[in-house]
Amino acid sequence: MSLQQSAFIILTLISFGFFGFTIFRLAKIFRLTKKEFRFDKIGERTVTTLLVAFGQSKMMKRPLAGILHAFVWWGFLVITIGSVEMMMDGITGNKKSLSFLGPFYSFVTASSDIFALLIIISCIIFLCRRYFTKPKRFIAPEMKPSSRTDATFILSLILILMVTLIGMNTAYVTSDSNDYSGSFPVSFYFTPALSSLGPEQITTLEKTNWWIHITIIYFFLNFLPYSKHFHVIASVPNVFFTRLEPYAKLNTMESVTHEVKLMLNPSEQSADTPPPQRFGVKDIEDVTWKTMLDAYTCTECGRCTAVCPANITGKLLSPRKLFIDLRRRAKDKAPGIIKSGSNFSDGKSLIGSDYITEEELWACTTCMACIEECPVDIDHVPFIVDMRRNLVMEESKVPSGLAVMFSNIENNGAPWAFSREDRFNWASEIYYGNK
Ligand code: SF4
Ligand code: SF4
Numbered sequence: 001m002s003l004q005q006s007a008f009i010i011l012t013l014i015s016f017g018f019f020g021f022t023i024f025r026l027a028k029i030f031r032l033t034k035k036e037f038r039f040d041k042i043g044e045r046t047v048t049t050l051l052v053a054f055g056q057s058k059m060m061k062r063p064l065a066g067i068l069h070a071f072v073w074w075g076f077l078v079i080t081i082g083s084v085e086m087m088m089d090g091i092t093g094n095k096k097s098l099s100f101l102g103p104f105y106s107f108v109t110a111s112s113d114i115f116a117l118l119i120i121i122s123c124i125i126f127l128c129r130r131y132f133t134k135p136k137r138f139i140a141p142e143m144k145p146s147s148r149t150d151a152t153f154i155l156s157l158i159l160i161l162m163v164t165l166i167g168m169n170t171a172y173v174t175s176d177s178n179d180y181s182g183s184f185p186v187s188f189y190f191t192p193a194l195s196s197l198g199p200e201q202i203t204t205l206e207k208t209n210w211w212i213h214i215t216i217i218y219f220f221l222n223f224l225p226y227s228k229h230f231h232v233i234a235s236v237p238n239v240f241f242t243r244l245e246p247y248a249k250l251n252t253m254e255s256v257t258h259e260v261k262l263m264l265n266p267s268e269q270s271a272d273t274p275p276p277q278r279f280g281v282k283d284i285e286d287v288t289w290k291t292m293l294d295a296y297t298c299t300e301c302g303r304c305t306a307v308c309p310a311n312i313t314g315k316l317l318s319p320r321k322l323f324i325d326l327r328r329r330a331k332d333k334a335p336g337i338i339k340s341g342s343n344f345s346d347g348k349s350l351i352g353s354d355y356i357t358e359e360e361l362w363a364c365t366t367c368m369a370c371i372e373e374c375p376v377d378i379d380h381v382p383f384i385v386d387m388r389r390n391l392v393m394e395e396s397k398v399p400s401g402l403a404v405m406f407s408n409i410e411n412n413g414a415p416w417a418f419s420r421e422d423r424f425n426w427a428s429e430i431y432y433g434n435k
Helices: 003-031 042-054 063-092 103-133 145-175 185-194 199-226 228-240 254-264 289-297 303-307 319-340 358-362 369-373 380-393 400-412 425-434
Strands: none
Touching (some): 003 063, 003 199, 003 289, 003 319, 063 103, 063 145, 063 199, 103 145, 103 185, 145 185, 145 199, 145 228, 228 289, 289 380, 303 369, 319 380, 358 380, 369 380
């Protein structure tokens, strides 16, 4: 085994070891959340995933950004095959381990080569957009400077990845010009640029690009879970486990349904039925694993906030911020629970001045525009409604307008301020008036 092979195997083990450690830590956070069954209708889920996640259908609502993002995503999928081959090459010491695939190999290498160029163009446009045209949805109180730094860093890494890929392929095609495997239409175009180099220099150039490329891939893999770009990994499962019912259909609360059933049929009372621990969502332990996955999938693109009528009319609510806050809260509180047990408290909660305020929650009109717009099928409204349920049912905190409505329902059986006896006055006036 050569020195290079040994170095590569050690690098691979460290990289996957650290990635496994990160996923293990994330799994601990998810274990704190509530169970929810999302394994039904596999066929429908698969079609939705193909359309929304792989087909990028919701991204295309904004065609230019949509198609550029699709280039990056589709390119990422194709180039991953090449990355797997590079790992195989690095471990075995061979070159182009997948070349036995024949015409399919040529198809994959040609697609990767073309996508590499398209990704370079897309990343440059994305960077220009962030720094020069500055879309309004990227400027908001919840968008901290670190968010822009994160995006710039990732876009720069992707650019270097693609440049080294083309550099490596160009050197490979130049050095093995008579007998190379695969097809490289873009890299082939650049081969004249290397015509003045000798064989050794070309080999060095190929190896240098190879090492830079694979090292960045490993770094990228380990950096993703700590950045908003985790959606590269999380978006496919998030879309697959999306809620398939109509957006406006909200879930009922199992504990309340249970109480109502008992009122209707007290004989169903069972000593085994545990009392509900909490109504709605107050903190991270109350959200379901899918809501937590939503938080880790959010790309902070701001498409939801850009269409939110509450946000547009100057209210405090930004649907994007809710999931940024949930992720932040999970990061702040989960280590304490994992270390000290479920009774751990840091004196704060998800609802409150440190994270999501009541004012934000009550500003939502439940219009569902945010869900409709979100390219990775994040489900904002059930999360908002569950936090409101907690405020109403446990804290008795409601805006004054709603307090009047609740009191009317309690006293009059309707949201209006008229007693039951007067409810048909309008009809009797018409009836007697016509007589
Ligand atoms: S459902 Fe609420 S958060 Fe979503 S767009 Fe409508 S008002 Fe905004
Ligand atoms: S919730 Fe969806 S639309 Fe909103 S910022 Fe996150 S990914 Fe974008």
